[in-house]
Every structure is written in C-alpha cells, then in structure tokens.
Amino acid sequence: MPIATVNPATGETLKTYEAMGEEEIERRLQLAEATFRTYRTTSFEERSALLRRAADLLDEDNESVARVMTTEMGKPLKQARAEAAKCAKAMRWYADRAASLLADEEPDAADVRDSGASRVVVRYRPLGPVLAVMPWNFPLWQVVRFAAPALMAGNVGLLKHASNVPETALYLEDLFHRAGFTEGCFQTLLIGSGAVDEILRDDRVKAATLTGSEPAGRAVASTAGEMIKKTVLELGGSDPYVVMPSADLDRAVRVAVTARVQNNGQSCIAAKRFIVHTDVYDAFAERFTEGMKALRVGDPMEEETDVGPLATEQGRSDLEELVDDAVRAGAEVLCGGERPEGPGWYYPPTVLSGIDREMRIHREEAFGPVATLYRAADLAEAVLIANDTPFGLSSNVWTRDEAEAEEFARDLEAGGVFINGMTASHPALPFGGVKRSGYGRELSGHGIREFCNITTVWQVA
Known part of the structure; x- marks a missing residue:
C-alpha cells in the first residue's frame, strides 16, 4: 500500500509521501537510542509536565486534527472529535498517576528476612526504544494509549503508522515536539510494512507493540520471538453481544446499534455477533433491524451522519465477500447487504440471520457495519456460540439476573466482559484479549508496566 492520504468518501488521492530510506531510518534509530540515555533519567514531574502540555495542545487542535482523521479514514467528524478528546484525557490520566503506578515496592518484611537480605526493593525501569505498529481505525487513540504510558515510564517511541493515515502520524x-519532548522521544517512521522486520531486529529497539490484523501480529511476534524481545499484541475481534430474557430490551437494542456501527463498524471491540435468547429473539431482531435501517449513511464531515465510508476500497471488498458468502450459504438479509452506487467506499448497515458454522462470517471478523444474529435456547447455548470463535477480545452481556451475570463473567473467553453496557476502552481499565485476539494489556497500571524492566534490588547492610 502506498503511503498516501486518500479520502474514502470520494476515493480521491489527496497527498502521497515517499517512504524513508535506509539513511533516514538509521538516523532516527541513532537518535532514539541517544535520547533514551538521558530521557530515562528524567523525573516523573518533568515527564508529567510535558505530557500535560501535549494534552493541552491536543485540546486546542481538536477540530483540526478531527478533520484530518475524518479525511484520511472516514469516521464521522463528531466521533473524530470525541477520539481526540479521549486522547487528551488519557494523557492527563497517566501524567497524574504514573509516579504511583511505578512506585518502588517493598516485599513483606518477613519475606525480606527469609531471603537473607536486609532490604529488598522492586523497581520499574524503562526498557528503551519501543516500536509501535499501529492501525488506521482509531489513528490517534491507538497511538496515544501506547505513547502516554511508554513516555511516562521513561521509554521512547518509534511509530510505524498505517500507510493510509500519514498526516495523522506526522501530527x-x-x-509531542511542540509540547517540549526532546526530538528523539517520539518519532514517526514513514515506512511500508516491509521495513518493520529489519527495524524490529535492530538491537537498539527493545520491544514492540502492535494493534492490527492477525497476519501482522504473527509476523511481529515471530520476529520478536526470534530476537527475544517483549511484545504486546492487540489483534482482531468478533465480539459477542448476548441478550437474555431479563434484559432491558429497549436499552439493549439501542446500545446494540451503536455497538455495531461505531467507527463505521471498523472497531476490533465493536459488537459483531448478536446472540439472543429465543424468548426475546424475535422482538430484538425486529427492533434492531429497524434501528440499523434508520441510520444515516453519508458524508462523514456532516454532523448528522451516523455511518461514513469504509476506510479502504479493499476493506469494502473484503466485507462484501463475507456477506455474499453467507447469503449463498443460506443466510437471510434483514437489511442492507448491497453496495450503493456512487463515489466513495460506502457499505450500508446490514443485518444477517440464519448464520451457521460453515459460513466464513461465522469464523472471520466482519470489519464494517454488518451484524449477524444467532438464536440461543438458554445460557449454556449462548456461551457455546459466544466462545465458538478464534477471537477473544471483549464481550457484552445483557441480563438483570445476577447469577447469570456471574456465570457469563466466569465462562466467556474474552479479555473483557461488559454487562448491561457497550464495550469501551478507558485509561483506568486494562485492555486486551486472549486466543487469536492477542496477548498483553494496554492501559491502566498493567499497560504502563508492560514495557518496564521489573528489577529486584536485593541488599545486605
């Protein structure tokens, strides 16, 4: 894929960029290594002041950077503004809490004596330059949720962003430079995916984090494993949305529509498979389908737009193939399902029922505004359907029965179980998945410690 800004609402290429050559990549690696030597010794107070300044600047830039994101990947402008505001919030969260999250820890005194030491301290020390390979769907948030904790821990960042959001990457x-961070603290590498392997093999790069596709995750994990480097992977998701008879059905339907089409349906944590108890299936299916039909699809720059275009032409083709495969195998289209005429990479909100295990859409992630409906006879069958996926990022459960809620929380194979609400990421909550959705955690104290050297200091007086 060329490094270029292509407006998905029109298909027009607005600007192209040359990929960095070997000399420039080498210069930036040298700079990252040199900067880390001094940045690692800065205090939490110094880092916090810089990150708070970055948050203030981001708030000032909210409208302009939101328009850049919408232009590059098509999310509705109102959602782009919210994404920028969320990033500023996360920066302040880590600026305020990093010192306590990474404070020295002292084991129990009896355990210290038993170890033969007079004093033991566990310290969290930075690793060094961390390579971040990031996707286009949340082009600001995905990066900030890595960068804010990494910088507060004393690491420096090297960003390889998706090739279709270069202006967001450069922004x-x-x-960070305008906020006062030294030039080498955070650098954007305008490179293609083919350059990642060699950079990850470089001894100056100490760790990597990737949010993206399963094949991309496999490639990074394979190289990092060979080089024995720490990685955090957040990959795809095919999150279940379970509705039980005791649920507040009106609210469950209303939230379900948002949960499926947020970010034009292009979110790893978007609800994708709607598993509904047979007692409320018909009512849910009817109301949910009507809600999806009522969404306004159009120019993402217009305030009233609910769903904009898909980010890439290939992404729309991939989604169409999943829907067409399901229909050929017997799925029923309750709404949508056909590409509209005209410019841009639009695809309508679509609901499919009658899904079976042989359909590709049952096994693969539908990255766009396409929902699949499943009927479950009871809680046990709902859990079986929910777990019948190679992914395990998050999940949603709607029930007012506390015993049911506890059973779902125990049995669903996912990194998160959201009960009576939509999956969301928040700076205070650990975020990540299991199975083919990846490993490791972002956000919260767990996220900031992922790229730390947890050092035991053992001393005898």
Whole structure:
C-alpha cells in the first residue's frame, strides 16, 4: 500500500509521501537510542509536565486534527472529535498517576528476612526504544494509549503508522515536539510494512507493540520471538453481544446499534455477533433491524451522519465477500447487504440471520457495519456460540439476573466482559484479549508496566 492520504468518501488521492530510506531510518534509530540515555533519567514531574502540555495542545487542535482523521479514514467528524478528546484525557490520566503506578515496592518484611537480605526493593525501569505498529481505525487513540504510558515510564517511541493515515502520524510527532519532548522521544517512521522486520531486529529497539490484523501480529511476534524481545499484541475481534430474557430490551437494542456501527463498524471491540435468547429473539431482531435501517449513511464531515465510508476500497471488498458468502450459504438479509452506487467506499448497515458454522462470517471478523444474529435456547447455548470463535477480545452481556451475570463473567473467553453496557476502552481499565485476539494489556497500571524492566534490588547492610 502506498503511503498516501486518500479520502474514502470520494476515493480521491489527496497527498502521497515517499517512504524513508535506509539513511533516514538509521538516523532516527541513532537518535532514539541517544535520547533514551538521558530521557530515562528524567523525573516523573518533568515527564508529567510535558505530557500535560501535549494534552493541552491536543485540546486546542481538536477540530483540526478531527478533520484530518475524518479525511484520511472516514469516521464521522463528531466521533473524530470525541477520539481526540479521549486522547487528551488519557494523557492527563497517566501524567497524574504514573509516579504511583511505578512506585518502588517493598516485599513483606518477613519475606525480606527469609531471603537473607536486609532490604529488598522492586523497581520499574524503562526498557528503551519501543516500536509501535499501529492501525488506521482509531489513528490517534491507538497511538496515544501506547505513547502516554511508554513516555511516562521513561521509554521512547518509534511509530510505524498505517500507510493510509500519514498526516495523522506526522501530527502526532509534531504534537509531542511542540509540547517540549526532546526530538528523539517520539518519532514517526514513514515506512511500508516491509521495513518493520529489519527495524524490529535492530538491537537498539527493545520491544514492540502492535494493534492490527492477525497476519501482522504473527509476523511481529515471530520476529520478536526470534530476537527475544517483549511484545504486546492487540489483534482482531468478533465480539459477542448476548441478550437474555431479563434484559432491558429497549436499552439493549439501542446500545446494540451503536455497538455495531461505531467507527463505521471498523472497531476490533465493536459488537459483531448478536446472540439472543429465543424468548426475546424475535422482538430484538425486529427492533434492531429497524434501528440499523434508520441510520444515516453519508458524508462523514456532516454532523448528522451516523455511518461514513469504509476506510479502504479493499476493506469494502473484503466485507462484501463475507456477506455474499453467507447469503449463498443460506443466510437471510434483514437489511442492507448491497453496495450503493456512487463515489466513495460506502457499505450500508446490514443485518444477517440464519448464520451457521460453515459460513466464513461465522469464523472471520466482519470489519464494517454488518451484524449477524444467532438464536440461543438458554445460557449454556449462548456461551457455546459466544466462545465458538478464534477471537477473544471483549464481550457484552445483557441480563438483570445476577447469577447469570456471574456465570457469563466466569465462562466467556474474552479479555473483557461488559454487562448491561457497550464495550469501551478507558485509561483506568486494562485492555486486551486472549486466543487469536492477542496477548498483553494496554492501559491502566498493567499497560504502563508492560514495557518496564521489573528489577529486584536485593541488599545486605
């Protein structure tokens, strides 16, 4: 894929960029290594002041950077504004809490004596330059949720962003520079995916984090494993949305529509498979389908737009193939399902029923505004359907029965179980998945410690 800004609402290429050559990549690696030597010794107070300044600048830039994101990947402008505001919030959250999250820890005194030491301290020390390979769907948030904790821990960042959001990537580098971070603290590498392997093999790069597709995750994990480097992977998701008879059905339907089409349906944590108890299936299916039909599809720059275009032409083709495969195998289209005429990479909100295990859409992630409906006879069958996927990122359960809620929380194979609400990421909550959705955690104290050297200091007086 060329490094270019292509407006998905029109298909027009607005600007292209040359990929960095070997000399420039080498210069930036040298700079990252040199900067880390001094940045690692800065205090939490110094880092906090810089990150708070970045948050203030981001708030000032909210409208302009939101328009950049919408232009590059098509999310509705109102959602882009919210994404920018969320990033500023996360920066302040880590600026306020990093010192306590990474404070020295002292084991129990009896355990210290038993170890033969007079004093033991566990310290969290930074690793060094961390390579971040990031996707286009949340082009600001995905990066900030890595960068904020990494910078507060004393690491420096090297960003390889998706090739279709270069202006957002360059904005991020500029933002941190304007905030006062030394040039080498955060650098954007305008490179293609083919350059990632060699950079990850470089001894100056100490760890990597990737949010993206399963094949991309396999490639990074394979190289990092060979080089024995720490990685955090957040990959795909095919999240279940379970509705039980005791649920507040009106609210469950209303939230279900948002949960499926947020970010034009292009979210790893978007609800994708709607598993509904047979007692309320018909009512849910009817109301949910009507809600999906009522959504306004159009220009993402217009305030009233609910669903904009898919980010890439290939992404729309991939989604169409999943829907067409399901229909050929017997799925029923309750709404949508056909590409509209005209410019841009639009696809309508679509609901499919009658899904079976042989259909590709049952096994693969539908990255767009396409929902699949399943009927479950009871809680046990709902859990079986929910877990019948190679992914395990998050999940949603709607029930007012506390015993049911506890059973779902125990049995669903996912990194998160959201009960009577939509899956969301928040700076205070650990975020990540299991199975083919990846490993490791972002956000919260768990996220900031992922790229730390947890050092035991053992001393005898």
